[in-house]
Amino acid sequence: MKITFAGAAQTVTGSCFHVETKTTQFLVDCGMFQGLPELEERNRAPFPFDPVEVRRLILTHGHLDHLGLIPRLMREGFRGRIVTTTPTRDIAHIMLMDAARIQEESEEEEPLYTTEDAFLALDRMNRLLEYGQHYRMAPGVEVTLMDAGHILGAAFVVVRTEGKTVIFSGDLGNRGKPLVEDPAYPPKADVLILESTYGDRVHRPISESIEELRRVILRTFEAGGNVIIPSFALERTQEVLYILYRLWRERKIPKCEIYLDSPLATAATRIFEKHSHRFPEPARRIFRKKRNPFAFELLKYTLTRRASKRIPSDQGGAIIIAGSGMCTGGRILYHLKVNLPRPESSVVFVGYQAEGTLGREILDGAERVEIMGSIVPVRANIVRIEGLSAHADQRILVDWALHADPSLIVLVHGEERALGALAEKFISLGYSVHIPAWHETIEV
Numbered sequence: 001m002k003i004t005f006a007g008a009a010q011t012v013t014g015s016c017f018h019v020e021t022k023t024t025q026f027l028v029d030c031g032m033f034q035g036l037p038e039l040e041e042r043n044r045a046p047f048p049f050d051p052v053e054v055r056r057l058i059l060t061h062g063h064l065d066h067l068g069l070i071p072r073l074m075r076e077g078f079r080g081r082i083v084t085t086t087p088t089r090d091i092a093h094i095m096l097m098d099a100a101r102i103q104e105e106s107e108e109e110e111p112l113y114t115t116e117d118a119f120l121a122l123d124r125m126n127r128l129l130e131y132g133q134h135y136r137m138a139p140g141v142e143v144t145l146m147d148a149g150h151i152l153g154a155a156f157v158v159v160r161t162e163g164k165t166v167i168f169s170g171d172l173g174n175r176g177k178p179l180v181e182d183p184a185y186p187p188k189a190d191v192l193i194l195e196s197t198y199g200d201r202v203h204r205p206i207s208e209s210i211e212e213l214r215r216v217i218l219r220t221f222e223a224g225g226n227v228i229i230p231s232f233a234l235e236r237t238q239e240v241l242y243i244l245y246r247l248w249r250e251r252k253i254p255k256c257e258i259y260l261d262s263p264l265a266t267a268a269t270r271i272f273e274k275h276s277h278r279f280p281e282p283a284r285r286i287f288r289k290k291r292n293p294f295a296f297e298l299l300k301y302t303l304t305r306r307a308s309k310r311i312p313s314d315q316g317g318a319i320i321i322a323g324s325g326m327c328t329g330g331r332i333l334y335h336l337k338v339n340l341p342r343p344e345s346s347v348v349f350v351g352y353q354a355e356g357t358l359g360r361e362i363l364d365g366a367e368r369v370e371i372m373g374s375i376v377p378v379r380a381n382i383v384r385i386e387g388l389s390a391h392a393d394q395r396i397l398v399d400w401a402l403h404a405d406p407s408l409i410v411l412v413h414g415e416e417r418a419l420g421a422l423a424e425k426f427i428s429l430g431y432s433v434h435i436p437a438w439h440e441t442i443e444v
């Protein structure tokens, strides 16, 4: 079989792998490139395959860098079925509609696709699998989705064909997270296509991260500022809400106002509520008891623009969670513009910031940044809490990969440093490692 790396090759975003076997052609993910302008240009580059010839698309999870180009694939003639989990299908609905709206509203560029293309894509998402279920996708090609522990519904993909087992890790989760199970271990594989986002890091334990967040909140309130959290709509937002709920119930943070200022994250939260039976304990039990960490007295959802404008962003004592997570757009921009110049406020990054994004610029220590046409000085307290990451760190990646014990490890979905560090680690353990280039094809 042949595997072509149509995205996430020597970069984090744009996940898309094309597989050609003797009997079929399929894709694993069809994500959007995000961040640096030269990367985003790739969203318009021709696919290194013919979408008409592709029979199936296996979707690992609902993040934009894994599904954001599916409507373009429809536009270019893909008419196969999309194979995924039920929560991912639900998440895809809001993610693709939001992405299509952003495309349609863009004044700078020709839209990549329209809402109609997004609907067409959702229509094809009709082969829903449970974790562990075997699916005969084509003659001699069997596919199994397993719990990747990354976000609600996320899967890694085990493909068995032509006497070989190939595993696509998708995005692999961190351990000990409140709303997702730990990643399941993979079976023995011949080839492992492995994500490397945090391949050069070891996260602190989640309990330390929660304590760190608590201390930042207390310190900021004492100084009279706000805590601003740029948050990803999926998982991270719900997790932060859950953590704040627990801290509040345990009287570890004072009574304060918490705003979720993101219509997308609000819609995502409703999907999480619907699938709360999939949460690990104790979160599942809390929901079963009809208590809802996504609706408690401190928390306000600001759905309309008007409600958003009424948030006292220029005062103190509030926690404001807003998208987008990498600060590339959305309502977070306004809250940053108001709070970055205030030394009493804090901006807390709880997720991955890609190269070329405003979030990365702030995190890398910029003294001033441009936001909505104005130059804004950065005087606020900038905090990074990596332990809340939805991605496995080097230790988890290595331990997980050792269970698959593959003859070849192909590293994808990482920046140069992470890829290099992880490759070195695997080579030192005696594994063969390959880091493919964009559009490279390998024969398995």
Ligand SMILES: [Zn+2]
Binding pocket: 061, 063, 150, 171
């Ligand atoms: Zn992801």
Ligand SMILES: [Zn+2]
Binding pocket: 012, 015, 063, 065, 066, 171, 413
């Ligand atoms: Zn990803």
